[in-house]
Amino acid sequence: METLLLSTSDEDIALAAEMIKNGQVVGIPTETVYGLGADASNEEAVRSVFAAKGRPADNPLIVHLADFSHAVKYTSSIPELAYKLAERFCPGPLTMVLPKNERIPMVTSGGLDTVGIRVPSHKAMHRIIELSGCAIAAPSANTSGLPSPTSAEHVMRDMNGRIAAVVDGGQSEFGVESTVISFDGADAVRILRPGAVTREMLLEVCGEVVIDPAILHEVDAGAKVASPGMKYKHYSPKADIIMVEAAMDDFTALVGENYKDNVWALVFDGDENGFPYRNMTYGADSSGQAHWLFQRLRELDDLGAEKVYVRAPSTEGVGLAVYNRLIRAAGFEVIRI
Ligand code: AMP
Ligand code: MG
Numbered sequence: 001m002e003t004l005l006l007s008t009s010d011e012d013i014a015l016a017a018e019m020i021k022n023g024q025v026v027g028i029p030t031e032t033v034y035g036l037g038a039d040a041s042n043e044e045a046v047r048s049v050f051a052a053k054g055r056p057a058d059n060p061l062i063v064h065l066a067d068f069s070h071a072v073k074y075t076s077s078i079p080e081l082a083y084k085l086a087e088r089f090c091p092g093p094l095t096m097v098l099p100k101n102e103r104i105p106m107v108t109s110g111g112l113d114t115v116g117i118r119v120p121s122h123k124a125m126h127r128i129i130e131l132s133g134c135a136i137a138a139p140s141a142n143t144s145g146l147p148s149p150t151s152a153e154h155v156m157r158d159m160n161g162r163i164a165a166v167v168d169g170g171q172s173e174f175g176v177e178s179t180v181i182s183f184d185g186a187d188a189v190r191i192l193r194p195g196a197v198t199r200e201m202l203l204e205v206c207g208e209v210v211i212d213p214a215i216l217h218e219v220d221a222g223a224k225v226a227s228p229g230m231k232y233k234h235y236s237p238k239a240d241i242i243m244v245e246a247a248m249d250d251f252t253a254l255v256g257e258n259y260k261d262n263v264w265a266l267v268f269d270g271d272e273n274g275f276p277y278r279n280m281t282y283g284a285d286s287s288g289q290a291h292w293l294f295q296r297l298r299e300l301d302d303l304g305a306e307k308v309y310v311r312a313p314s315t316e317g318v319g320l321a322v323y324n325r326l327i328r329a330a331g332f333e334v335i336r337i
Contacts, residue, residue: 001161001162001163001164002161003027003156003159003160003161003162003163003164003165003166004164004165004166005152005156005165005166005168006165006166006167006168007167007168008029008123008124008167008168008169012167013124013127013128013131013167014131015165016028016128016165016167017127017128017129017130017131017132018131018132019164019165020037020038020039020045020128020132020134020136021039021132021133021134023038023039023042023044023045023048024038024045024048024163024164024165025037025038025045025048025049025052025163025164026038026128026163026164026165026166026167027141027149027152027155027156027159027163027165027166027167028124028125028128028136028138028141028166028167028169029122029124029125029152029167029168029169029170029172030064030120030122030125030138030172031092031093031120031121031122031125031172031173031174032093032120032172032173032174032175032176032177032178032195032196033140033141033148033149033150033172033174033175033176033177033294034140034141034148034149034150034151034152034154034155034166034172035064035125035136035138035139035140035141036049036052036053036138036139036140036141036155036159036163037064037128037136037137037138038136038137038138039132039134039135039136039137040061040063040074040104040108040134040135040136040137041103041104041105041108041134041135042134043105043107043108046061046105046107046108046137047107048163049061049137049138049139050107051162052159052162052163053139053141053142053143053144054143054144054145055139055144056144056228056232057107057110057111058110058111058228059110059139059228059229059232060108060109060110060111060112060114060115060116060228061108061109061110061116061137061138061139062095062116062117062118062137062138062139062178062180063104063108063115063116063117063118063135063136063137064118064119064120064125064129064135064136064137064138065117065118065119065129065135066119066126066129066130067090067119068083068086068090068117068119070135071086071098071117073103073135074100074101074103074104074115074117074135075098075099075100075101075115075117076099076100076101077098077099078098079183079186080186081183081186081187081189081205081206082096082098082183084205085181085189085202085205085206086119088204088205089197089201089205090118090119091119091120091121091126092119092120092121092196092197093118093121093174093177093178093179093195093196093197094118094178094179094181094195094197095116095117095118095178095179095180095181095193096116096117096118096181096182096183097114097115097116097117097180097181097182097183097192098114098115098117098183099113099114099115100112100113100114100115103135104135108137110228112228114182116180118178122169122173124167124169125169128167140177141154141155141158141159141166142154142155142158143158143159144232145232145233145234145235145236146158146235146236146237147235147236147237147293147294147297147298147329148176148177148235148294149172149294150171150172150175150291150294150295151170151171151172151295152166152167152168152169154294154295154298157298171295172291173291174195174196174287174290174291175290175291175292175293175294175295176195176196176290176293176294176318176321176322176325177193177195177321178193178195178196178197179191179193179194179195179196179197179198179202179321180192180193180195180227181202182226184208184210185208187206187207187208188206188207188208188209188210189202189206189208189209189210190209190210190211190212190226191209191210191211191212191215192212192214192215192226192227192230193215193227193229193230193321193324194211194215194318194320194321194324195318195321196287196290196318196321198317198318198320199211199320200317211320212226212227212230214226214227214230215230215320215324216315216323216324216327217332218332219231232328233328233331234325234328234329235294235297235325235326235328235329236297236328236329236331237297237298237300237301237305237308237329238301239264239297239300239301239305239306239307239308240306240307240308241297241308241310241326241329241330241331241333242307242308242309242310242330242333242334242335243310243312243326243327243330243333243334243335244309244310244311244312244334244335244336244337245312245334245335245336245337246311246335246336246337247337248267248271248275248311250337251265251267251271251309251311251337252275252276252277254309254335254337255277255309256276256277258307258309259277261306262304262305262306262307263277263278263305263306263307263308263309264277264278264279264280264300264303264305264307264308264309265277265278265279265280265308265309265310265311266279266280266281266282266296266300266308266309266310266311267279267280267281267282267310267311268281268282268283268284268289268311268313269281269282269283269284269288270284271311280296280299280300282296286313286314286316286317286318286319286322287318289313289318289319289322290318290321290322293322293325293326294325297329310326310330312326312334313326
């Protein structure tokens with residue numbers, strides 16, 4: 001199959017929407033990362049998404065809608081708190097886990113009786129959903145396990161020949177996947193996956209926000225987790241990633257002791273001044289780090305990096321999302337000095 005590279009012209013957006021309506025899989029831009037979009041109600045199309053990614057069948061797909069009011073069509077009940085959150089955060093990078101109805105097949109929900117619902121803000125994505133008339137199931141458009149794609153070029157690299165088309169909607173704004181939450185009571189939510197909608201932001205609307213322990217800690221093999229994606233090693237480049245929680249002096253000494261060919265450091269903007277070893281920077285603050293992280297992990301692979309020492313990000317605000325992705329990329333290997 002030849003994978004078409006489409007633009008965000010009216011004509012190309014209409015074509016992408018038509019392809020999805022017809023059961024094909026299309027790489028689509030969103031404000032978080034690129035997705036692999038398919039009609040969420042079409043089992044065959046959804047199976048093609050799992051096949052293209054090599055994704056385990058029990059890892060559910062998020063379903064994308066043009067407006068939160070459409071959620072009634074795909075769910076069996078919606079708590080009052082969800083509407084309040086939607087008013088504040090939809091469209092945007094927030095996914096709410098709700099009880100699904102029969103319009104969402106079990107393949108889409110990874111066998112769960114719930115479905116993650118999101119309303120993306122990216123203009124082209126929004127238009128594709130509207131024109132297709134579908135609820136669009138879309139996981140991140142990477143090969144399962146690799147860093148998520150934040151540009152159309154990343155999607156092409158992973159998916160060329162496996163899907164019908166990719167829509168180039170520019171570099172993803174946030175660079176990390178959506179915040180996923182479930183409901184824990186009338187006024188409480190649980191963060192299953194951190195993203196750009198932070199705990200602090202959710203607390204502006206909810207009385208209580210619990211952070212699921214699986215966000216920062218490895219779950220035991222075979223353990224039941226609230227968010228199936230948390231079980232898998234994820235976001236990993238070919239290089240061995242080692243997270244380091246240390247002041248810059250100690251970090252520099254550690255890299256020095258382990259320095260040889262194909263060893264790299266991934267540090268914050270500004271750290272590179274006077275740092276004597278091969279390095280890349282990934283942003284000055286948490287938002288910048290979220291934006292650049294996956295792009296840098298892919299660049300390090302392109303440069304043949306074998307071992308990468310990464311300065312661990314702050315876990316405040318959006319930093320929690322960056323930390324969560326990195327600790328998985330590192331297979332939970334963290335050095336604390
Ligand atoms: P991705 O498709 O790559 O953005 O990953 C989606 C992730 O969202 C999954 O791996 C789950 O961790 C989470 N998720 C999606 N749907 C649900 C659901 N119904 N219940 C719990 N977690 C979900
Ligand atoms: Mg993913």
